[in-house]
Amino acid sequence: MMGTIAQFLQATIAVGAVIAGALAIILGVKDRTKKISCLRIYAQTISLGVIFFGLFTGPFGLTQYPPIGNAPRDTLIGTTVFGAPFPDGLSVPTMACYYPSGRTMTCVLWQIQAYIFPFWSAGKGWGVNYVSSGLERLAIAFGLLIVMSVILGRFFCGWICPFGFYMDLITRVRKVLKVRHRNLSEGLNDGLRQLRYLVIAAVLLLSFIFGAEAIVGTQLVSGTEYKGFVYQYFSAPFCQVCPMRPLCVLVEGALGYMNLQYVFSQATGLFYEIGYYVTSLNVAVLILVTVGAFALRRFWCRICPLGGLIAVFNRFVPFKWASVIRLDKEEEKCTKCGICKRVCPPQVTEVYEGKGGDVTASGCILCFRCIEMCPYEDCLKINVAGKTVFGSRNWLETIK
């Protein structure tokens, strides 16, 4: 009983401190061209802390793979709060990677892949005893994805996603070095945006092919049986190329939260040369994206299939009608000065080109930089559930 009260008090103090920090930024940062950016960096930092909260707390009784390191493997919000239906933790549409230690939530893309293949039936899994069937878990993952996408949409990308934070930090470094950023041509940017959906389709299709034994009863590719080669190494095809996995594992390894020696010892063959937790393809993509993020702002967001998934359930019919956070534009106040287009990290052009009304785009990460920089009162507005939360301001009033 005392323990519960203490925990409750701790949680209250923590939440209070977070809110106080946000208020301090809202009231303390006077420059209107910096206020939202500061708030966003703060939110991203807090989110990072929450996602990897397990690194700060003691073991949670889920130390499945001692060789991986001394830190607790997981402190899953899902399992502790919601119980058995969330065996891998709450699904969130951000890159809250499944592989590193100490995470509290799980990337929904990993869950979708993993639940299609190979954990189709109950009772099978990596030391986790699933009570629900793969189909049930898949329904929960998709259900959560849809609800979260409709409510917050790509707000996840701008304010919560730790990989987005990583790219924003690279941008900050670039600004300190006074290096200019580059822009992709509109055509190429659009092309990448379309490519996301192809990647999603490919991931789902591969998962289906690999999981064929469980789903349709016959193997479509050999080695996909329970504990077979593909089962061992390709349970989540997209994770083998995702740039977040090596980033998490290498950073945690460097910080001592994961046992790098063990990680590297899991090498088999050319593809896994670096290890099971980090494939050579992973590292190659991470390097590419890091270099890309140095040159272009929010480079990965333009091709991220997870962002694409959110966009599918937020920007397209029928979810579009129910989406909660929207970016509104008042056409008459717009002078088409082009600031919104120029400051947009993923180079969204819809806000600039839009005729007014709802201008939220599938490529928009809702970072609100355009609203922050728009110099015309209430021309751009953020609309939450039909209510205007804040609008663009004449930021000149706060310049020195």
Add this chain to the structure above:
Amino acid sequence: MTSKDETGMKYLPEIPQKEIDEIRSSIKATSMKVTSENIERMKKSAPNRPEAMTYFDGIADFFGQREREIRAAKEEGKKVIGYMCMFAPIEFILAADAIPVRVHSGWYDTSKIGDRIVPVEVCPVIRSTIGAKMVGLSPYLELSDAIISTLTCDGMTKLCEILSDQKPVWTMCPPRVKDSPQSMNFWREELKAVKQKIEDLTGNKITEKKLRSAIELLQRATKAFRRLQDLRKDSPVIMGRDAMLVNQTSAWDDVKRWTQKTEELCDELEKRVQQKTWACPPDTPRVMVTGTPMVWPDNWKLPNLIEEADPQGILVADELCSSDRLLYDPVGVDEWTMDDMFNAVAERYLLTSTCPCFTSKDGNKDRINWLLDKLKEFRVNGVIYYVVRGCMLYAMEYTRIKRILDHRNVPIYYLDTEYTREDVGQMKTRVEAFLEMLKAGAEG
């Protein structure tokens, strides 16, 4: 290379110096008289005119304090760069430590001299500027080391040729369609070329640091400018003519001092808002003017007529590139790198412009949006569409603007005129009839 003289390529004829001097001194005398007359009239129709206006009255004098200052700065080695349209990148001029001045002309009498070179069908702003150059009237034009001329309309395009007889003229060609990627690329190249020319003339390199402080200087000016415009949104605390004069002086005054003085004016006006001291009765019909620029000192007849008419009107807003549009839009910089600052400047000058020289598939939509927004924000009762004869682009856009405003039940009145004092009488009748209608509409 043979000179223009030898090949007979010049536009401007040789006029004996004696004749030039005579014409100049006579026009200068008239101009000085008109300037002080206009100020007297502005004082008269606003008995409690803000005290801070005194400064702007002084700066409004073309042959006074500011001319002496620029002359002195020039003697110290500073360069003066004149510009015709408001597309000239003032940030670059300031960053290169030169003095920007706007040199288009509002003198009625010089337009008659311009008639010797170009036909009377040509827009009087152009003719007047040519005339001013022929007799060397405008001190700012004379003091300019180079002139940036933007080829917006036909008049401006030929004007740059004519002026190049006597001054180095740098042309900047705005694309006729604003928002296509190729237009922006072209415009950036134009700006890059002008930036290079500014650097070559002044001998000062536009560094990142200098450009940043120039941008910040003008952002502060915009802040003051918009503060003044915001004060005009509610019950009138300042007469429209006074605000127009403040706006227009920004085109030749020292930016820093202008900003400071405008802030002082706004402080004074804010006090008046609190005391509810209005410049004219709050139910005075609120008029917006759109169309051809109105250039100080001579071409002040329409503002004078509106605010001295019976019933009186008040100019609360306008869409003139000689007034409300001047500093309204800020340069918004995302990252303070040379590249982003350059793009920010380029976009600010091209994209925010509502000049009718632009077109797109949905027409000059930006101008319509400006008008509609200001109609609402400034609670405008009626619009006067002001066109000087010969200004084709503004004249041609009228039909569409009228249809849009008719649709919103906003009265609009087309007023065309010339650079002449002769039509003031009949203009007065027309303006008063319009104001009468607005007043009746407001009461009924």
